[in-house]
Amino acid sequence: MATHPLTVLVVGATGSIGRLVVAEAIARGHTVRALIRDRAKGARLLPADAELVAGDVTQPETLREAVAGADAIVLTLGSFGTGSSSPQMVDYAGVRNVLTALASSDGAPPRIALMTSIGATIRSSSYGHLLEWKRRSERLVRASGLTYTIVRPGWFDMNGPDERQLVFLQGDRRRSGGPADGCVARADIARVLVAALTAPEAADRTFELVAEQGAAPGDLGPLFAALDQDPPGSLDAVCDEANMPLDAEPQRVRDDLETVRTRATA
Template identity: 90%
Template sequence: MAAQPLTVLVIGATGSIGRLVVAEALARGHTVRALVRDRAKGAQLLPADAELVVGDVIRPETLPEAVAGADAIVLTLGSFGTGASSPETVDYAGVRNVLTALGAQEGARPRVALMTSIGATTRGSGYGRLLEWKRRSERLVRASGLTYTIVRPGWFDMNGPDEHRLVFLQGDRRRSGGPADGRVARADIARVLVAALTAPEAAGRTFELVAEQGAAPGDLGPLFAALDPDPPGSLDAVRDEANMPLDAEPRRVRDDLDAVN
């Protein structure tokens, strides 16, 4: 059971990571609220003891009910196309819309765990500049002033059966764009995201998550504690390359940062 039971809102709840986050949070004794676009699909994919709330991150008017009263929010957003499901619309603006909904609610200060990706500091990435938009979503979370943990996992489920020893890295130097950058099981990603919600040592940390040969750790606390915090007031993570200057960013992106601050 969880030492500190929370009401956890999972955004991206029906995705391959989100479903595991819901299950992990329930197993830890948290009350779980899952944001779903389709209630029938959500009921089919998620445990019966998860509360379903219908909404969509690209429809801001649907979010106030979802975020109301949440103690913690886990964001596992993932785009899968262009237009209404582009990296800018989902991976970035979806996070912005959630933060905006929170900002409109008096006293709302939930803890946030955001999943992005290893290689998030890569410039000129393919597929609609996905990694750049994920990095911008990280900046929004840091600018919000909320207590956060940002997890940048390696390639999903490409680890071997004996590769569950979790390794937390900082500096985002692995940028081959392939599994050589690091691999990790989806279930381990979910475990880390949920554990970060109640671990004091995880607050204000950003890290890359990969797995190497060995058994899964029983306690994640020492791994969180070994991390360096992000610099206070910084938009970027500790030791990230300074290769995305704010003054070169699109005006709409700078305006969003001002709005969530």
């Protein structure tokens, strides 16, 4: 159980990871608020103990109620198409819009846990630029001034039953573009995201999450503690390759970063 129960907002709550985050957070004693677009779907997929709050990450004006009073926010956004469900509109702009809603919210700043992906620093169009938009969402979170943990999981649920020993990596050097980069169970991703909300050692860390042969660890604290912190003020994670220069980014992306940075220092 959580030593200090939080009010946790889960964004992407009806997704395959989000549902597990909701269950894990409730099991840890937190009060869970689940952002949903479809209340009937949310009621069908989520535990009765979760508070359902209607909102759409592509529409920032619908997010104010959801973020109000949240002690922590877990973002497990995942796009699955084009248009309003494209990587740009969901994986990136969804994070931007949550941060925008927070800017007009009263109360203490929440702690953030953001799920992106292993290989986030790959410069490749093979995923329709998905990874580049995920990396841009990471940059927004780092620029926000909020305390955060960014988790880059490997391939979901492709690990063997005896591969539950969690490994935290930094530098994002595994770039095969397939399961050879590392795999991890969805349930373990959820466990790490929720644990990061209350672990002092997880503050302002970014890491890749995979599993290797062995038993699941009982305590995640030592794994968080062994990580290097991201450099203060940096847009990128510690050890990341500097292969996405800011001055080459789209103007709208630079404008978003400047807006988020300005709010953080206001």
